[in-house]
Amino acid sequence: MKQFIIRSLPLLILILGHVTFGQPVADTDFTFELVKAAYQANEGPVITIDEGHNNLHKKDGGLSVLVTALEKDGYQVKANESAISDEVLKSTDIYVIANALHSSDIGNWVVPNPSAFTEKEMDVLVNWVKDGGRLLLVADHMPYGGAAEDLGAKLGIEWNNGFVIKPGQHWPPSTFSLESGTLKETEITKRKEDFETITKLASFTGSAFKAPKDATIIFAFDDSHEVLMPDTAWRFNEKTKKYNSKGWQQGAYFNFGKGKVVALGEAAMITAQIVNDQFKVGFNSPHAPQNLQFALNIFHYLSDHEKYVDKNEIIENLNVAMEEAFNSGDMLKVASFYADNAKLYGPNGNDVEGRAAIDNYWKSLEGKHVSWELETHELNWVGEECHQIGVSRLRFKQNNQTVTATTRFYLVWQPQDNSFKIGKDFYHVYQR
Template sequence: MNKAMVIIFSLVFSISLNAQQVGDHTFDPVINNPVYPKEKGSIVLIDEAHVNFHTLEGRFQPFANVLKKDGYVVKASKDPFTEESLSRGKILVIANALNEVNLQNWKLPTPSAFTDEEIKTVVTWVKNGGSLFLIADHMPFPGSAEELAAAFGFKFYNGFCMKKESGKDIFSKKKGTLSDCGLTTGRSDNERIPFLQTFTGQAFEIPEEAEAVVTLNDEYEVLLPEEAWQFDKNTKRISANNLVQGAYMKFGKGRLVIFGEAAMFTAQTQRGQRKFGLSAPSAKHNVQFLLNTIHWLDGIIE
């Protein structure tokens, strides 16, 4: 990232993103072949017990609406993770959880959003057949979720994954940055994903048993600031080459998908004007990719 871009980002994003980003409730995609009849599908729990930046009735409402149109039952999960609370659904979605100390303070340190006991409970639940969709966007969210991710063998970098030059974050099979796998092939030609768009996010390392979906190249670097969106000449940077932004794997009897970007799975607006995420014209395959991901977690796609 050049010096001019650093200054621009620092000025623009020093204002609280919490006040700028809202769910785009006008987003109304058409699902031509729902996998389930209405409200007859598996139960999907969206975590709301960990100061989540994305919630069912908030920024992740468009995410939930896509799943509901596909027949899924989507519910908010407002309780800490226990064997009983997790038993209420088949798929658990954790999107941008935070420790309460970072609610209005996106600075280091960024302690875990989850207790050690909760992490053990989630790992056991997945191992016994549960399906986890863990989403942790740019800093401070990777720091809040890194202990949970590490319990499955993933290493998060608590920063921002950014292009060195300006341009949209488009990942494609043609460029070799989007893998040819179950999540991108779907169940038919109509569900194939030639490219995806993400919107900044983080980068991470994956264990050998996981398969990358989105792989970064030397066009990207990871910036590791002490405060979100505050970059200067002293900000630590590392290459993002061969790091990933999305991956999946089976874990015991269960399944796990991890992504380092949240906006790509929902529709949002900034200050009521700029649309991004699922409603962005350049992200036209993201809705189907979201469905493919949920289908794989549901065991419909092998």
């Protein structure tokens, strides 16, 4: 074991970016598509990410890729840089704590590692969960396990303030699978849709804990790992206390009063990061192809999600909103459904392009509106774009008479601002 530690530790530090080497950065180039959105854009539950406790992972930092996925999924995500209070919690549905740290441990990862939270904060949070709040608590290897130990204890979790490492493993991740029995089939790993099924997960070092007796274990260690208890982070020697990891978990969930808690002993598994410009850790790792869906499943469980949004329904609802804006005479609102760089391809080369031109195009109908009806014939999805084919019947006043312009149209809806905007509008008048 001593030989393994001496040989492997520099590589582990190099890869994970701790202490000596640069910290991980979010992999903003990591691309993904959601199979389905859980909620309409900006209409899902409110998720608040804790940033008031020296958190390693923040909304616009380590968790930024996860936040992007959650927002695409329809959730509303915000950050809390202050203390945990009733005022903060009353406006949130799910509270997320990822790798909180006491200020005395900043740059000084030596035991003991005091709680990141005051007694008052912990009591407020625990009572909120009891009353129906939802909590995702993530605490990585030492000193983060120590920083979460007191809060965990109030929730019935015995958190270990150490490192969980597989002897002889030169590079994480640790893998948990249904096949090996280390990953369990649960309400989080197997939901209603086939694409939500999780059969394998990867975690990147981290801590271990023992969940309450009534908890559902998501993934747990067998006897292949060891729990190391150094007095200083990443410094291991023959005096380092160690014991087998069997009987310890790294993922679990349980009801707590009227609320729900999900606990994870590893944070990188719900991120997408690059370390030292070369190592991929989290969603972007080739070892972790199901980690992103797993992370979304956690929030679906916490928010009691039942039914996915029909993407076609989103487009149809946008059509209805456009009709309503026209019928109320708000032409600038009609124009707002177009992207700033959109282009309308009209008959006889009468094309309109760009924000100002599109605004003026629709403003020309101010005071002339009567009614507008959009009839969809086809909705075809190409990647994240929707191509809509249909018929438009637009009635307006012209020379004191009501005129009906019937056109065939082809719209290209492009994802933007957590919704869709028209990027291209092809239309041809065939009856007037």
